[in-house]
Amino acid sequence: MKSFDNYAKGTAMVEVNSANTAIAASSGSLEVFGTPFMIALMEKATTNAVVNLLDDGETTVGTKIDVSHCKASGLGTVITAEAELVEVSGRRLVFGVKAFDDKGDVIGEGVIERFVVIAEKFMSRLS
DSSP, rough: OOOSSSEEHHHHHHHHGGGBHHHHHSSSHHHBBBBHHHHHHHHHHHHHHHHSSOOOTTHHHHHHHHEOOSOBBBTTOEEEEEEEEEEEEETTTEEEEEOOOOOEEEEEEEEEOOOOOOOOHHHHHTO
């Protein structure tokens, strides 16, 4: 594992469409950006933040999520998630995350925790 001294930042973006609504996630009955998809976008931003800091064979796995979804976003809205690495404790990485709509309004925010693992070793434990 490389050094995480320089606190990394990552982003991810998606347009709200029928495939990522609350209806599509079975988490609601409205055609708005589904909370599970917002969380997935935030997680993508966290992985993007550290992908270039990992050694060959390493990856990260999500272990804890604490986020709020505070504003609805309709079809056609472009959502951007941002993640900033705010704490490193051994292999534990903690990110502050926010998601914005294309007007610049915060639609969600919180904290996501991930751990650096060796992919092959991690997967072998599932057998």
